[in-house]
Amino acid sequence: MSSIDDCLRDILLEDLFIERDRDKILPTDSLRSDFGVDSLGFVELKAQVEIRFGIVISDDDFTPENFATISSLASLIDRRRSAH
Amino acid sequence: MSGAAGMIVDSVDDLARRISDFEAPPPQYDRLYEGYARLALQPGSAVLIFAPNGVEFLFHWIAALANGYVPCAIAPSTKTSLVAALQESLNIAAIVGPQLDPARYPAQHFAKIGAFNAVVRERIPPAYEPFDVLVLTTGTSGSQTACVHSIESLVWNASRTNEALNITSADKQLIVLPMYHTYGLVTQSIGSIVSGCELKIDGPPFNANRFADLVRRERISICGITPTIARDLLGGGTVLPPVRSMSIGGDRFSPEDVTSLLSKPFINELYITYGLTEAGPRVSVLPAHEAPVAAYDSVGRAFNGVSTRIEMPDADGVGQLLVKTPSACRRKVGENIQRQPFTSDGFLETGDFFTKDAAGYLRYVARRADILVIKGEKLNTRSIDLVAESHPDVEFARTTEGDANSLVTRLWAKYDKVLDLDQIRSFMKSSLRLHEVPDHLVQQGKDVFHK
Numbered sequence: 282m283s284s285i286d287d288c289l290r291d292i293l294l295e296d297l298f299i300e301r302d303r304d305k306i307l308p309t310d311s312l313r314s315d316f317g318v319d320s321l322g323f324v325e326l327k328a329q330v331e332i333r334f335g336i337v338i339s340d341d342d343f344t345p346e347n348f349a350t351i352s353s354l355a356s357l358i359d360r361r362r363s364a365h
Numbered sequence: 366m367s368g369a370a371g372m373i374v375d376s377v378d379d380l381a382r383r384i385s386d387f388e389a390p391p392p393q394y395d396r397l398y399e400g401y402a403r404l405a406l407q408p409g410s411a412v413l414i415f416a417p418n419g420v421e422f423l424f425h426w427i428a429a430l431a432n433g434y435v436p437c438a439i440a441p442s443t444k445t446s447l448v449a450a451l452q453e454s455l456n457i458a459a460i461v462g463p464q465l466d467p468a469r470y471p472a473q474h475f476a477k478i479g480a481f482n483a484v485v486r487e488r489i490p491p492a493y494e495p496f497d498v499l500v501l502t503t504g505t506s507g508s509q510t511a512c513v514h515s516i517e518s519l520v521w522n523a524s525r526t527n528e529a530l531n532i533t534s535a536d537k538q539l540i541v542l543p544m545y546h547t548y549g550l551v552t553q554s555i556g557s558i559v560s561g562c563e564l565k566i567d568g569p570p571f572n573a574n575r576f577a578d579l580v581r582r583e584r585i586s587i588c589g590i591t592p593t594i595a596r597d598l599l600g601g602g603t604v605l606p607p608v609r610s611m612s613i614g615g616d617r618f619s620p621e622d623v624t625s626l627l628s629k630p631f632i633n634e635l636y637i638t639y640g641l642t643e644a645g646p647r648v649s650v651l652p653a654h655e656a657p658v659a660a661y662d663s664v665g666r667a668f669n670g671v672s673t674r675i676e677m678p679d680a681d682g683v684g685q686l687l688v689k690t691p692s693a694c695r696r697k698v699g700e701n702i703q704r705q706p707f708t709s710d711g712f713l714e715t716g717d718f719f720t721k722d723a724a725g726y727l728r729y730v731a732r733r734a735d736i737l738v739i740k741g742e743k744l745n746t747r748s749i750d751l752v753a754e755s756h757p758d759v760e761f762a763r764t765t766e767g768d769a770n771s772l773v774t775r776l777w778a779k780y781d782k783v784l785d786l787d788q789i790r791s792f793m794k795s796s797l798r799l800h801e802v803p804d805h806l807v808q809q810g811k812d813v814f815h816k
Contacts, residue, residue: 297442300444301466313568313569314388314416317417318569319440319543319569320569320571321740321742322442322569322799323569324570327570340601341572343570343572344572344575345387345567345569345570348570
């Protein structure tokens with residue numbers, strides 16, 4: 282899971298331009314409250330995750346719960362990759 | 366304290382009982398109020414609040430107002446560079462937010478208000494009156510401008526919307542739109558305070574099935590959505606439980622869309638509304654469920670107490686819509702505000718082109734040339750051009766709408782250089798909000814004329 286976490290940190294820094302030092306992006310931080318990801322940010326995050334991990338995130342999985350933290354999103358990615 | 370401000374502050378205890386979100390319980394309002402008092406800002410000092418949708422945000426906004434400060438809500442994704450620019454252009458005295466990193470704001474004072482961090486500038490004289498409210502006009506007037514409203518006028522506008530949409534204390538309203546925009550903040554949040562209805566706040570990401578589930582589970586009777594979300598619901602065939610009232614901000618909502626929504630058994634009352642931040646915000650409403658079909662292409666008629674006229678209509682009756690409303694902003698402030706958008710007889714210049722028929726129905730025709738709606742979000746192309754032109758290799762930029770509602774910025778280089786478009790895109794992305802980042806950057810040769 283740590284490689285997934287690292288890739289998600291890359292996305293947050295390189296594609297969403299989160300203003301946080303890499304080593305201060307924690308798996309349990311809230312994407313909304315701690316990083317300020319808003320509605321369009323979540324759409325961008327979903328698109329980048331689909332590209333980088335080669336998965337499709339359905340509308341049913343595009344929820345605040347699955348996109349709450351790096352940890353919850355990594356779990357979703359792991360489940361989707363296992364299902365392939 | 367003004368009557369409207371007093372009403373809002375006095376309602377907090379009651380509001381706490383009828384408002385909820387999906388986060389941990391918010392801090393007690395009294396603690397937030399005391400936290401703002403400890404900042405010891407002068408009355409009329411502006412406080413920038415950037416926080417995600419939630420009860421906590423709304424309580425911070427009210428606590429700042431109650432202290433005689435001037436709250437200004439901003440998107441939580443706003444970059445530090447823009448916040449720093451806003452500090453200057455809007456005379457912001459303090460910035461508050463959950464993810465605020467004090468290290469990025471050197472040589473300022475820091476404090477904690479509830480779970481939020483606060484950064485206080487060196488003391489600056491207040492630029493506003495107590496119980497004013499600043500509302501950013503990021504979409505329409507550029508990235509560093511705002512409207513100065515009084516809380517009285519915002520409450521007036523929210524009350525008129527409640528009347529028009531028949532919202533009462535028996536209702537339960539769902540907020541899914543950003544609360545830093547006027548619809549979520551004024552129409553829905555302040556409107557719920559005024560009406561006494563229950564309020565459920567949800568945050569992104571938006572998901573049609575979750576929306577339907579929320580409406581069902583929470584027994585929502587009132588919801589407001591954008592035309593983009595409405596089309597998603599229609600396109601995806603989402604089935605909602607019956608809602609008493611659905612409202613849509615609608616200058617881009619077609620008669621076919623109206624007809625489709627009205628055909629859904631779960632829609633009882635459908636309201637198409639038009640507004641703009643400068644007007645406080647709502648101007649007109651079309652109660653589509655009881656309107657003649659011929660009016661489906663309109664945004665309805667002006668609210669009671671609001672006057673409209675078309676400025677210098679052409680042969681087809683098209684001209685700029687002028688609005689006279691008690692909820693108009695007192696003035697606009699910020700960078701590059703060269704004149705206030707009012708006529709000599711007190712009408713607000715909307716910048717939007719409409720027709721108005723004999724029955725008073727307003728029909729949207731076009732926006733001012735530098736305003737685009739991309740992926741459902743309003744943006745000002747001039748702001749994007751200015752960011753591009755701040756890159757050291759770019760002489761001139763021009764942003765327009767491309768194919769399939771994409772955003773295209775054409776760039777002219779200094780010194781005939783070959784531009785590194787990926788690097789310029791990253792440069793722009795570090796300053797712009799995501800919906801403002803062009804889908805395509807295209808370098809133009811010197812032989813392509815620009816003005």
